[in-house]
Amino acid sequence: MIIILKSGIGDAEIDDVCRRVTEMGYAPHIIRGEFKTIVAAVGEERGRPDLRLLEALETVESVIPVQQPFKLASREVRQEPTEVRVHDVVIGGKVVVVMAGPCSVESEAQVLEVAGRVKESGAKILRGGAFKPRTSPYAFQGLKEQGLKYLAEARKRTGLPVVTEVLETESVEMVAEYTDILQIGARNIQNFTLLRRVGEMGKPVLLKRGMATSIQEFLLSAEYILAAGNPDVILCERGIRTFETTTRFTLDLNAVPVLKKLSHLPVFVDPSHGTGHWDLVAPMAKGAVACGADGLIIEVHPKPEEALSDGPQSLKPAKFAQLMRELRPVAEAVGRSL
Ligand code: PEP
Ligand code: MN
Numbered sequence: 001m002i003i004i005l006k007s008g009i010g011d012a013e014i015d016d017v018c019r020r021v022t023e024m025g026y027a028p029h030i031i032r033g034e035f036k037t038i039v040a041a042v043g044e045e046r047g048r049p050d051l052r053l054l055e056a057l058e059t060v061e062s063v064i065p066v067q068q069p070f071k072l073a074s075r076e077v078r079q080e081p082t083e084v085r086v087h088d089v090v091i092g093g094k095v096v097v098v099m100a101g102p103c104s105v106e107s108e109a110q111v112l113e114v115a116g117r118v119k120e121s122g123a124k125i126l127r128g129g130a131f132k133p134r135t136s137p138y139a140f141q142g143l144k145e146q147g148l149k150y151l152a153e154a155r156k157r158t159g160l161p162v163v164t165e166v167l168e169t170e171s172v173e174m175v176a177e178y179t180d181i182l183q184i185g186a187r188n189i190q191n192f193t194l195l196r197r198v199g200e201m202g203k204p205v206l207l208k209r210g211m212a213t214s215i216q217e218f219l220l221s222a223e224y225i226l227a228a229g230n231p232d233v234i235l236c237e238r239g240i241r242t243f244e245t246t247t248r249f250t251l252d253l254n255a256v257p258v259l260k261k262l263s264h265l266p267v268f269v270d271p272s273h274g275t276g277h278w279d280l281v282a283p284m285a286k287g288a289v290a291c292g293a294d295g296l297i298i299e300v301h302p303k304p305e306e307a308l309s310d311g312p313q314s315l316k317p318a319k320f321a322q323l324m325r326e327l328r329p330v331a332e333a334v335g336r337s338l
Helices: 009-024 051-056 107-123 145-158 170-180 190-199 215-227 255-260 273-274 277-288 318-334
Strands: 002-005 028-034 037-041 059-066 082-085 087-089 095-103 125-129 162-165 181-184 205-208 233-237 267-269 295-299
Touching: 002 009, 002 095, 009 028, 009 037, 009 051, 009 162, 028 190, 051 059, 082 295, 087 095, 095 107, 095 318, 107 125, 107 145, 107 318, 125 190, 125 295, 145 273, 162 170, 170 190, 190 215, 190 295, 205 215, 215 233, 215 255, 255 267, 255 273, 273 277, 277 295, 277 318
Parallel strands: 095 125, 095 295, 125 162, 162 181, 181 205, 205 233, 233 267, 267 295
Antiparallel strands: 002 037, 002 059, 028 037, 082 087
């Protein structure tokens, strides 16, 4: 249910509504819009009092049900787009934000080189995996904490905030110490314990769609993080599994306008995993920006042929620079900048 408060209501009255919501057994979430403040009351309704009783309060304009199963993530609860701030980078605003870097952090020299090059080309956030979710247990699993240290050093030298994946609940705190954005990978999209845990961390979360995740399931996973008290969720389409095998996954660009219609959360696209081939990254990156993506996450490696993971889909720094130049007019054509 959403409780729409009357205009001009102050903090004390908002607190009073939240207290009543809590007493009725629901969790209140305050959403401050440009014109109105609303309190979203979430929780199981069975056996609890009807929130519509609150319409009797003088401070309440109306109490209306949210139709979608994902409540806090839905446009019904918040019409204005959510902007996620990471230091001076605004995600979900007019500027299309590009995150770039290697699939895996492999050495300090590698990550420092890529960080410098992608920054020069206009990337705003450095990506790099230190804990890698590999299909085979015999494949490179990442440098773990040492990799996080290299990422932190790259951030210190370039000023670029960092996004990196966290695989397990037990390492959330450690990863959060080093990173600016916590990435939840495709394979963990329905690890609900992990989602709750990152929801408690107070750091933005990049939530990647699973390869067999419907839009509704995707938004319900985002809901776990939001319901745990973290409003800063960035959704990321990264390709789904279909019958097609010429590409690694099928990049579902439909998801971009669909998610933007259903949710206020920023939407990113990963054309690297979405295609699996470096020469398909640029066209799909442009397509993603054209259809309304708020940002991109792209794999870049100085020597893709020697990469310890995802070399075939990694761009060399010069190709990444070219893509960034080519993306600018695309962004401008849809009223954005880069
Ligand atoms: C990655 O970003 O390197 C990654 C493993 O992505 P995904 O979870 O989308 O496969
Ligand atoms: Mn990868």
